[in-house]
Amino acid sequence: MRDFKRLLDTEEYGFLKEHPRLGKRIILLGVGGSYAYGTDNENSDIDFRGITLNLPSDLLGLTQFEQFEDRDTDTVIYSFNKMVRLLLDCNPNTCEILGLEKEGYLILTELGQELLDNRSLFLSKRAARSFSGYAQGQIRRLQNAIARDSMPQARKEQHILHAVQNSLEDFRSHYESFDKGSIRLYIDKAENPGFETEIFVDASYRHLPLRDYENMWGVMRSVVKSYDKIGKRGQKDDNHLNKHAMHTIRLFMMAIDILEKGEICTRRTREQELLLKIRNGGFRREDGGFAPEFYDILADYEQRLEKASKESILPEEPDMEKVEAFVEKINRKALEV
Known part of the structure; x- marks a missing residue:
């Protein structure tokens, strides 16, 4: 250094x-x-x-x-x-x-x-939500900067679902089950033409204040719209896109360490080769999108974070x-x- x-x-x-x-x-x-x-x-x-x-x-x-x-x-x-x-x-x-x-x-x-x-x-286990939320933000930046089909549609639905749940930090405690109704978001076989899978909502409310309803759906609508924007190639510098992709994976790495070991490890020496490959464009395609291998790595870290959160040695709060x-x-x- x-x-x-x-x-x-x-x-x-x-x-x-x-x-x-x-x-x-x-x-x-x-x-x-x-x-x-x-x-x-x-x-x-x-x-x-x-x-x-x-x-x-x-x-x-x-x-x-x-x-x-x-x-x-x-x-x-x-x-x-x-x-x-x-x-x-x-x-x-x-x-x-x-x-x-x-x-x-x-x-x-x-x-x-x-x-x-x-x-x-x-x-605490708050790290799972916080780090995942930041990582999903990085993913949305990538998606807004490159063409819509750069990520497989089914994978994008998964990211939208995660992003919605992280944007509504108190989603589960306030909206999934309470005395005025319930809501459940899940992915199933698509009904929209051209989609493989899509997010569905099962919701039932009684006597819910209109402003609470508008706020909840406003947050969800904002996330979906951010993913559905089609980025124009050339608007974002390739180096910035690669940095966003690298930081996405790095955030998952740090979160998993915190949840599994109770340790904060900022310098990623063991994973340096992978992170530098991402930063240097090693997973970019000729059309400007990211190769399927990158999304496989991303999916693996998402699964590892979910597992680490469930099995974490850390307290809830x-x-x-x-x-x-x-x-x-x-x-x-x-x-x-």
Whole structure:
């Protein structure tokens, strides 16, 4: 890995020392993006991601602070309290900050190390929904950028179904079975001409507020429309499409590690060859679509994630009593900085 620490002493990154919310309040700063994943090339941008302690006025007064961004250097530093909220949801972009290799951390204070030592507090089965949701978003971007038939129709129906269920995070708990009716989505033999299979809905409602009904179907309609858009070739750079495809698989890899092992592994050394092959266009067809082999890999990881979610060693939800005790401990120390 490149020596990124030398950049911290340059004028370009002077804000890290000079900004009143940063400086000695930064407890962790690491490399992000392709350099963190091990999929970088000569064109890769340098991204830094970090965590800074909240000011006493945030904790005891009326000021509010969520994150600092420097667009010129692509640096994002989250406040500790915001980071905790994102970690509790197993947000992929923030989970990866806690899973870097040792040399990936440019700043790591005693409190930063304490956070790394306690990262398991934030891991739960929420990771399955969160990471899968992000991955499905990547797939939709691919589908909107290439021709409709780039993915077999039957496979696309599977992705639409998964995307709908992930977009409605509380779908099962609120809409599948409750005292005003029920709804079930499933795939069966198609009735629409030209389709092999399609998604069907069995729904029954009584006395359901109209706005709840409109909201539920609005989310589903939005997902279906995003998949049905026909992308025009040339609108998206091939390199960007390949990166979307690579990140889709990478997200599944990280989620499976979290669910099966309770570990955050950001750098994908073992799978580096596969990820770089995807990034370098090794699964693209001459017509701009992706080869069936790519979708086979994708289907395999989807199945593995579903299995890992069912058999996970992680709790359904984080232990909030322990999380709150840890957050209070760190914030008490933040008052002394």
